[in-house]
Amino acid sequence: MTTTETSAGVLPDMAEVPARDLRVAVLGVGMMGADHVARLYSRISGATVVAVSDAFAEKAEQVAATVPGCRVISDPLAAIADEGVDAVVIATPGQFHEEQLLACIERGIPVLCEKPLTMEAASSLAVVRAEDAYTARTGRQLVQVGFMRRFDPEYAQLRELIASGELGEPLVVHCAHRNAVVPPHFTSEMMVNDSVVHEVDVTRFLLDEEIAAVTVLRPRATRHAVAGQSDPLLVLFETTGGRMVDVEVFVSTGVGYEVRTEVVGEDGSAMIGLDLGLVRHRGGASGASRSTAIAPDFRQRFGRAYDIELQRWVDAARRGTIDGPGAWDGYAAQAVCAAGIEALRTGRRTEVRLEPREAASQEGTAP
The missing domain is CATH 3.30.360.10 (Dihydrodipicolinate Reductase; domain 2)
Structure with missing residues (x-):
């Protein structure tokens, strides 16, 4: 397996398909995260949940105990950086998504992030720009957003x-x-x-x-x-x-x-x-x-949609990329929701402020 040089050091090149199962860390094991752990363990082929992380240690221990060999890593950023992790599922509260997504991009590993991408349109755009810069260097996308209805x-x-x-x-x-x-x-x-x-x-x-x-x-x-x-x-x-x-x-x-x-x-x-x-x-x-x-x-x-979504994500992640809605889709959704909140508060029709997609790509900066 070849390696890729990043600011974090020399990392495995995930563009090459690993012969073994994809080693997945799930961040946040509330209702949605725990469901993803169970689904990856019982229904999805080609992946193994090797680590979970949650602010509630007891909950993390309970979920980890359902998967043989699964570890609890209390710090989600440490889970992302762990050499035994190939890909990440983010199911933490939305306020933590930006930092965790940027860490995944920095390390160069695929990530499936439950909505919202981030809590604000501006921070979502920052994720788009960071990934665009990574894609410009490598030709690969890393961030997929959990809009499961597309797979229904x-x-x-x-x-x-x-x-x-x-x-x-x-x-x-x-x-x-x-x-x-x-x-x-x-x-x-x-x-x-x-x-x-x-x-x-x-x-x-x-x-x-x-x-x-x-x-x-x-x-x-x-x-x-x-x-x-x-x-x-x-x-x-x-x-x-x-x-x-x-x-x-x-x-x-x-x-x-x-x-x-x-x-x-x-x-x-x-x-x-x-x-x-x-x-x-x-x-x-x-x-x-x-x-x-x-x-x-x-x-x-949407049980069947989740099955399809997770299987396609795993298959793509083993190739080092994604197969579904990406960071731009997460940003666009957040921009529309921001307009929706303004319309709710004011009672007036509100235009969506969406940056041109080309500008997001051209203005991208290194993660």
């Missing part, structure tokens, strides 16, 4: 249908994003940053264009809303191609986890997110009714 078979099929032209030009997209319940600290701003962010990426993924402006409306709040918060919200995206995307985000339905997307085109429409179980129609004197089984949370609804 229904979303992939819908994107292919749009690209085929069978619907004509897409004109309007309708989205619904509903949760049964959220914790008491979940604010209206978090509805934008933590929930609507997925519809931001879905819009960009399906329509292949950027979002230019955001408007947020506050309907009458449900009595089940977190005290003082607006729930549901209606969010409107305007794209650079003149298309409109509306999002109903409702996080206290008391029902289950529902995610639906309908694309309306010039020559037809298509909807996904309905086939979650038995759908029954009944007519007659009692009228028509429909009964649908609803997933209890996102892990059931």
Whole structure:
């Protein structure tokens, strides 16, 4: 195996596929991180979880104990620097992502980072620039963002249908994003940053264009809303191609986890997110009714998407690169969410401030 010279020293060249399993460190083992550890251990081939890191030592020990040979490394930066680690999954709180991502880029190892890329558009752009500088030197990308819906078979099929032209030009997209319940600290701003962010990426993924402006409306709040918060919200995206995307985000339905997307085109429409179980129609004197089984949370609804996402990431990481949404996608999503928060606060249509992609590349500096 050859080596690559970086400011951190001489490191293995991950562009060469290791004969052994990819040795993965998972940073943050809360609900999402622990799920990734279990998935990598039980469902994904070509990878071994060799280390976990978490601010809560007891939790890290519990998760590590489920994987033979897995170590606990209390300092996440030490886990990234560990010579026994080939790639990293970041599932820590968002405020720690920038430092951890930059450390992965500095070391030259692939990383799958759960959203958000970082907490602000400016710091996300800094990650883009750091990776662009690395890519200019090596020809490889390292940062993949955990927008798992791109790997969901229904979303992939819908994107292919749009690209085929069978619907004509897409004109309007309708989205619904509903949760049964959220914790008491979940604010209206978090509805934008933590929930609507997925519809931001879905819009960009399906329509292949950027979002230019955001408007947020506050309907009458449900009595089940977190005290003082607006729930549901209606969010409107305007794209650079003149298309409109509306999002109903409702996080206290008391029902289950529902995610639906309908694309309306010039020559037809298509909807996904309905086939979650038995759908029954009944007519007659009692009228028509429909009964649908609803997933209890996102892990059931997008379980297959997570499987595909992790397997493709591992396969790509063994080649030293990524296979999915990258740092730019994370930055673009953060820029749209920033506009969404401003629109939520002001009640006014807000334009998205997105740096030109070429500028991000040209102005890149070494990590």
